[in-house]
Amino acid sequence: MAQPDDYGFSEEASLLKDSARKFFKNNFSTDKLHQMVADNPDSSKPPESPWDKELWQQLLELGWTLLAVPESAQGLGLPAVAVAGLVEEAGRAAFPCPLLATLNATYVLAACGDSGNAALKEIAEGATATLALTNRTGSWLPQDTEVRVTDRKLNGTAWFVQDARKVDRLLVCAKKDTGHSLYWVASDASGITVHADRIVDLTRDQAHVEFLNVEAEEVCEDGLKALEQAFPAIWTMLAADVIGAAEWQLQTTTEYARTRTQFERPIGFFQAVKHPLVDVMIQIDEAKSLVYNAACAIDHEPQRAAEYAHMAKASASETAAFASSRSVQFHGGIGYTWECFVQLYFKRQKHSQLLWGDAAWHRARLADIVLGEIG
Amino acid sequence: MSDSASKDTLEQAEFRQHCRDWLRNNTPAEPSFRLPISALEIMTEEQLTYLKDWQQSAYDAGLVGCDYPVAYGGGGRSNCQRIANEEMHRAKTPYMPNIIGLGMAAPTLLQYGQEEMKKHLLPRLFSGEDIWCQGFSEPGSGSDLASVQTFAQRDGDAWVINGHKVWTSLAHFAAWMIILLRTDKTQKHGGLSYFVVPISSALDQGVSVKPLIKMTGETGFNEVLFEDLQVDDGLRLGALGHGWQVATTTLLHERDAGELVTPRSGGMKNAATHNANTANLIDLARNTQYNGKAAVEDPLLRDRIMRQLIRETALEENQRRTRLPALLEHPARLQLQNKLLRSEIAQQTAALALEVAGASASLYLGDQNAPAAGQWPLAYMSTYGNTIAAGTSEVQRNILGERVLSLAKSK
Numbered sequence: 001m002a003q004p005d006d007y008g009f010s011e012e013a014s015l016l017k018d019s020a021r022k023f024f025k026n027n028f029s030t031d032k033l034h035q036m037v038a039d040n041p042d043s044s045k046p047p048e049s050p051w052d053k054e055l056w057q058q059l060l061e062l063g064w065t066l067l068a069v070p071e072s073a074q075g076l077g078l079p080a081v082a083v084a085g086l087v088e089e090a091g092r093a094a095f096p097c098p099l100l101a102t103l104n105a106t107y108v109l110a111a112c113g114d115s116g117n118a119a120l121k122e123i124a125e126g127a128t129a130t131l132a133l134t135n136r137t138g139s140w141l142p143q144d145t146e147v148r149v150t151d152r153k154l155n156g157t158a159w160f161v162q163d164a165r166k167v168d169r170l171l172v173c174a175k176k177d178t179g180h181s182l183y184w185v186a187s188d189a190s191g192i193t194v195h196a197d198r199i200v201d202l203t204r205d206q207a208h209v210e211f212l213n214v215e216a217e218e219v220c221e222d223g224l225k226a227l228e229q230a231f232p233a234i235w236t237m238l239a240a241d242v243i244g245a246a247e248w249q250l251q252t253t254t255e256y257a258r259t260r261t262q263f264e265r266p267i268g269f270f271q272a273v274k275h276p277l278v279d280v281m282i283q284i285d286e287a288k289s290l291v292y293n294a295a296c297a298i299d300h301e302p303q304r305a306a307e308y309a310h311m312a313k314a315s316a317s318e319t320a321a322f323a324s325s326r327s328v329q330f331h332g333g334i335g336y337t338w339e340c341f342v343q344l345y346f347k348r349q350k351h352s353q354l355l356w357g358d359a360a361w362h363r364a365r366l367a368d369i370v371l372g373e374i375g
Numbered sequence: 376m377s378d379s380a381s382k383d384t385l386e387q388a389e390f391r392q393h394c395r396d397w398l399r400n401n402t403p404a405e406p407s408f409r410l411p412i413s414a415l416e417i418m419t420e421e422q423l424t425y426l427k428d429w430q431q432s433a434y435d436a437g438l439v440g441c442d443y444p445v446a447y448g449g450g451g452r453s454n455c456q457r458i459a460n461e462e463m464h465r466a467k468t469p470y471m472p473n474i475i476g477l478g479m480a481a482p483t484l485l486q487y488g489q490e491e492m493k494k495h496l497l498p499r500l501f502s503g504e505d506i507w508c509q510g511f512s513e514p515g516s517g518s519d520l521a522s523v524q525t526f527a528q529r530d531g532d533a534w535v536i537n538g539h540k541v542w543t544s545l546a547h548f549a550a551w552m553i554i555l556l557r558t559d560k561t562q563k564h565g566g567l568s569y570f571v572v573p574i575s576s577a578l579d580q581g582v583s584v585k586p587l588i589k590m591t592g593e594t595g596f597n598e599v600l601f602e603d604l605q606v607d608d609g610l611r612l613g614a615l616g617h618g619w620q621v622a623t624t625t626l627l628h629e630r631d632a633g634e635l636v637t638p639r640s641g642g643m644k645n646a647a648t649h650n651a652n653t654a655n656l657i658d659l660a661r662n663t664q665y666n667g668k669a670a671v672e673d674p675l676l677r678d679r680i681m682r683q684l685i686r687e688t689a690l691e692e693n694q695r696r697t698r699l700p701a702l703l704e705h706p707a708r709l710q711l712q713n714k715l716l717r718s719e720i721a722q723q724t725a726a727l728a729l730e731v732a733g734a735s736a737s738l739y740l741g742d743q744n745a746p747a748a749g750q751w752p753l754a755y756m757s758t759y760g761n762t763i764a765a766g767t768s769e770v771q772r773n774i775l776g777e778r779v780l781s782l783a784k785s786k
Contacts, residue, residue, distance in 0.1 A: 006699055014701040085702075247704065254780045268782030271773070277782065278775040282712055289692030290685070292702060311685045363681040364674070370684065371657065374672045 007296040009081045016067075016078075017085035023062075024093035027055055030248075030341045033094060037202040041338045047196040049165045049205035051096040060126045064099065068106045068233075073120035075106075080233055080298040084240040084291055091244030094348050096203045098163040100241060101130035104234045105171045111229035112182065112220035119169070119184045119219050128166065129184075131234075132158035132209050133173035133227070140357045142227045147174040147211055152218070154183060154191075154211040162355070164194050164207035172216065173223050182223040183216035190214070201351035202344060232302075232309035235356055236294040239309075239316035242352045243288045246316075246323040249345050250280050253327045260332075273330055280323045287315040307369050314362035320349035321359075383458070390441070390455045394462035397436045402466045403429050405643060412650070412757055414474045415544040416595040423506075423548055426472035429640075430503030438463060439477070439638040440501040443485060448498025456636040463640035470641045475545060476500040476507030478637040480553045480571070482628045485635070487569070487612040487621050496551070496571070501638075508574065509629075510540040510554035510599060511622065518770045520555070521564045521619055525601060527556040534558075536572065536581070536604040542764065546584045546597040549574045555622050558615060567618030570610050577604055591756045592740075629765045631717075632710035651725035651754040653684045659746060660731050670731045683724045690716050708779045715771040718761035725755035 036050050059065075068083050069075020083103065090099050106123055108131065109116035123129060133142045136159050147156035154174055161170070164187065172183040187194065191214035197206045220226045254277055257268030267273050294308035301308075324346040328335040335342050357365075368374075383391060406425050417423050433439050438459040443449025471477060481500055484493055499505040516523045525538025536556065546552070552574050559566035574582055581604030586594045613621040627633040660671040660680060670676050693716070696702050697709045728751045729736040738745035739752050762768045776782040 005695060007695075007702075009699060009701060017701070250780075254782065257782055266783045268776070268780070269785070271769070271785070274776035274780075274782050275769070275772040277780060278772045281708070281775065281780065282716065285693060285696075285709060285712065286686060286689035286716075288702070289696045290689050292696060293688070293692045308688075311688055314681070315685055315689060360678060363678050363685070366681050366685070367677040370681070371660075371671050371677060374674070374677075 003293075003296045003300045007081045007292045008079050008299055009085070009292065009296075010079075013079070013082035013085050016082055017089060020086050020089035021092070023059075024089060024095060027058075028052065028093050028095055030094075030344070033096075033203070033344060034341055037096060038338065038344065043198075047198050047205070049096075049163075049196070051166060055095075056097050059097070059099070065102050065106075065126065065128065066124050068103055068110070069120050069124045070110050073110075073117045074124045075120065080236065080295040081292055084236060084295040087237050087240040088244035088247075088288075088291075091241030092248050094203045094245055094248070094345055096166075096205075098128040098130060098166040100237055101163040101167055102128045103237050104131050104162075104230070105129035105169070107230040107233040107237075108171055108182065108226055109184075109219065111226040115219050115221075116226075119171070122169065127168045129169035129171055130162050130164055130167045130187075131173075132161045132164075132170045134158060134160040136208075140361065142173045143175075143180055143224055145173045145175055145180065147172055149174040149176050149181065149183070149216075152215065154185070154214040154216050157208050157210045159208045160197075160355075161194075161207050161209050163205055164209055165196060165205050170209065171219070172211070173227065179221075180223040181218050182220035182226060184219045185214060185216040189216070199351070201347045203348045204351060228306075231356075232294065232305035233298050235309040235313040235362070236291060236298065238352060238356055239287060239291045239294070239312040242316040242320045242349065243284055243291055245345050245349055245352070246280070246284045246287070246319050249323040249327040249342065249349070250277070250284060252342065252345075253277065253280075253330050256331055267330070276326050277330070280319075280326050283315070283319040283322055287312065287319045290315050307366060310362040310366040310369070313357060314359040314366065317353045317357075317359035317362070320353040324349040384454070386452060387455060387458050390452060391458045391462060394438060394459050395466075397438070398462055398466035398468070401432060401436065402468050403432075406469075410469065410643075411593065411595070412754065414470055414472045415760070416589075416593045416757075417472060417545065417548070418594050423472060426469055427503045427506075429469050430471040430473060433463070433468070433471070433640065434502045438640075439471070440481070440497070441638075442635060443481070443497065443501070447485070447493045448501050454636075456638055460636065460639050464642040467642040468640040469643045471503065471638065472545075472548075473500060473503045473506050474637075474639075475509050475553075476503075476505065476551075477639070479509055479625045479629050480507045480551070482633055482635045482637075483553060483569075483612060483621060483625045484571070486624055489609065492571075492609070499550075505550035506545055506548045508543050508546040508549035508552045508599075509625070510543060510552045510572075511625075512542050513539055514541055518767055520622070521567065523555055523557055523567070525554070525556055526560070527558050527568065527570070527606075529558070530605070532608050533605050534570070534608060536601045536606065538601050540599045540601075541587070542596050543584075543599045544596045546574060546599050547586060547594075550576070552599070553612075553625060555618050558618075562616075564619040565616050567622070568615050569612045569618040569621035570606060571612065572604065572606050572610060574599070581605065589756075589760070591753055626766065630711070630714035630771075632707065632713060651721040651728070651751075651758060653680065653687050653724055655747070656680060656683065656724055656728050656731065659728055659751070663731055663733070663735070663746065665731065665733065676727075676731060679727055683720065683727060686716075686720045687724070690720060705779050708775075711771070711775050711779060714761075714765060715768055715775070718758060719768060722755070722758035722762055725751060725758050729755055 067078040071077040135144045135146045191212040193210040290312040294312040297305040297308045327342045441450035441452045441455040445451040527534040558568040583600045663670040740749040
């Protein structure tokens with residue numbers, strides 16, 4: 001299968017992206033975000049997970065979590081490029097919500113075949129979910145999961161579970177005597193304890209989730225196969241979030257460089273500021289082009305989806321780091337304060353940078369595909 | 376990778392088929408002699424003749440100037456040059472020799488030339504009969520282009536030109552030059568006017584062309600001296616004092632950011648031609664020993680090679696995304712990055728190849744033990760031509776910062 005030249009980014013996808021952008025612009029300012037997540041800088045307070053559930057409810061009513069659900073499970077089955085456009089806008093707003101987590105679960109369930117359909121229907125009806133498969137050392141390889149299943153009961157702990165306190169369901173990868181399977185379970189089921197992590201990123205929450213004899217429903221026998229199929233979408237959507245957030249960082253920092261005056265000139269006049277801002281833009285654009293290429297591959301060229309998604313996430317991770325670094329540096333003293341908005345995006349981007357594999361991790365896997373594995 | 380054919384309009388699809396049919400039987404065989412990396416390094420008449428023959432036949436078949444009006448020797452089509460370029464590349468044709476004419480002079484002539492001038496000059500430009508060169512830079516005017524001093528003194532209906540242009544690629548073969556001249560010494564940008572002037576027919580009659588040797592040892596660019604060259608006012612493009620605006624059109628096209636797609640062929644894998652791309656880099660890494668094993672198995676080199684592959688793919692994808700306004704934050708944002716990225720990515724790839732080659736990277740053209748016949752050091756050095764010419768990378772970053780990000784101008 002070949003990719004269409006226009007990425008298959010249809011009129012409908014364009015309208016969806018524009019309406020998402022307007023939605024956040026009208027309903028969720030950065031000022032509101034700051035008030036919501038950063039009202040108290042005290043680091044000794046218990047971890048919180050503030051988010052605007054009413055606004056999320058509106059998004060559910062707009063059908064956002066339905067978009068990636070296949071039509072066979074009563075979803076809209078939109079192409080990945082259209083979903084990426086939406087995620088880019090949610091990233092631009094740094095909107096705290098379980099959108100990415102639910103999309104991740106959706107793509108994995110869709111790769112499970114018929115056995116994933118019942119869970120997908122729950123998502124289509126508004127349930128939110130997240131993946132629970134990372135071990136204590138932060139391995140992004142699901143076969144390293146610490147959760148075990150015996151007698152249809154889950155035991156062990158899943159680490160680095162994203163937005164765990166916002167979601168209704170967990171999609172757990174657990175090791176059996178032979179192989180790994182996927183389990184679908186309510187996040188408040190008996191035997192589950194969600195331990196909130198204290199994390200740098202104020203716009204997300206994260207937890208390690210303990211399972212003690214938890215009864216759970218198996219939704220996929222060959223869990224690793226489903227995950228392998230879904231990972232390109234997981235990496236690509238996170239990369240889409242990153243480029244949206246990076247564009248906010250670029251625009252905000254550029255605006256500051258246009259207005260902040262030193263030595264009788266706006267600081268953006270000076271090439272020590274101007275040129276690195278251009279380099280931030282260049283990195284964003286490279287990552288963005290790779291994101292839509294990867295999303296299009298998921299839709300039209302699945303045999304190369306992993307290759308292109310590795311490129312997209314590697315590029316996006318570098319972009320997240322560089323755009324964040326320059327955003328704080330060029331805001332000067334004010335950029336180093338709690339009060340300044342750039343810290344919110346800086347922290348979100350540092351989280352995104354490493355989540356589901358940092359740049360070097362993805363380049364190593366890309367090399368295995370392109371150059372062959374090292375013997 | 377995209378299959379561009381799948382999104383063709385009816386006109387494009389028919390035209391693509393025409394290109395394919397013609398190229399199947401008319402793609403020239405590789406020459407027995409070496410061709411340089413690009414048309415800018417053409418040194419011998421033998422090279423020039425081979426390449427001019429190719430351009431003439433491609434023009435006769437309708438693959439050059441497809442989007443220009445028929446009245447000026449064009450094909451009268453719309454959005455078809457890109458199709459011809461893709462098909463010529465796919466067929467692995469040689470490149471065209473008249474690249475300055477096609478890429479810079481033609482779109483400027485189309486926009487600003489007088490009717491008779493366009494009818495006379497454009498067909499000969501498309502066919503390659505007239506080779507063109509560009510007279511912008513001077514010894515004292517590089518990045519600050521608007522400071523050029525070569526002066527045109529009014530003399531009735533004519534102008535008398537005196538001055539010195541440099542880095543003038545192809546001038547030694549050129550019939551015509553597009554030239555930025557000062558017609559008023561009292562103002563900077565507003566004192567510039569834009570002309571086309573004869574070169575080959577005026578040699579020793581007001582024009583002299585002297586070759587300059589590049590750091591690679593190649594020739595191909597020159598300095599051009601004007602001593603009392605007299606030209607008619609009819610050779611002026613655009614109004615008097617509007618030379619800077621006209622030059623902007625030329626520069627946008629030179630940097631692949633103009634409205635018209637430049638006719639461009641290529642893809643021929645000449646034994647001695649070597650592009651600084653990751654496919655060639657990976658080839659080198661597979662065939663080079665590094666710390667006792669194939670370089671391609673070294674984890675650090677793998678990481679760095681993948682960085683290059685990722686950026687190179689991103690550059691291709693930028694081209695694709697340029698055609699999709701819904702995914703652009705600013706209309707000119709990607710196009711204005713094109714030249715900068717293309718040149719810098721190639722430079723990094725070539726630099727990495729020299730590291731992969733290790734001690735063998737010391738061996739240059741003509742050494743029988745050199746990897747890839749010594750082409751990598753040449754390719755690496757050649758990339759500086761591209762990060763410097765047509766506006767240095769530093770100037771490109773100024774342009775991007777000022778035009779796209781609206782940061783304060785450097786003047």
